[in-house]
Amino acid sequence: MKKILLIILATLFTINSACAQCGLKARTAQQTVITSSVVIPEETKEKAYKKLAKISKKEARKIATTNYEGKVKKAHLINKENTLVWLLEVKGDEGTKELFVDPESGAFLGFGLTK
Structure with a gap:
């Protein structure tokens, strides 16, 4: 029984060391905060977003x-952290990705979810 337990522990230790050396990490949720230069005034309705975008x-x-x-x-304006952002879903070789663009400056703000 002790031998089996030692073999299991040695195996787990070896696997853990191998994963650490190769850089394998557990998947984590994206936690990127996307904001733009266009602050949405309070009580602004979605229909008015287009007027705010340059x-x-x-x-x-x-x-x-x-x-x-x-x-x-898909491409539409959304409210992200009380700022206006273009959200675009683009289907490419690596799957469908969400991309964010600043509606005032045209700056690329980053990627969102990948499907």
């Missing part, structure tokens, strides 16, 4: 596809 949907699509090559499936 970058058009067409321009946002170009910016997104230069950062992740593929076909844009």
Whole structure:
């Protein structure tokens, strides 16, 4: 019984060491906070978002596809942390990714979920 327990412990230790050396890490949820330069005034309705954006949907699509090559499936303005952000879903070689673009400056803000 002691031999079996020692073998199990040695195996677990070896596996743990191998994972640590190769850099294997457990998957974690993305915790990137995406905000833009456009602060949404209180009580602003979604229909008014388009008036706040200086970058058009067409321009946002170009910016997104230069950062992740593929076909844009969806593009719309959303409220992220009380700021206005273009959210674009782009289907490319690595799957469908969410991309965020600043609606005022046109800056690429980062990636969201990958499907």
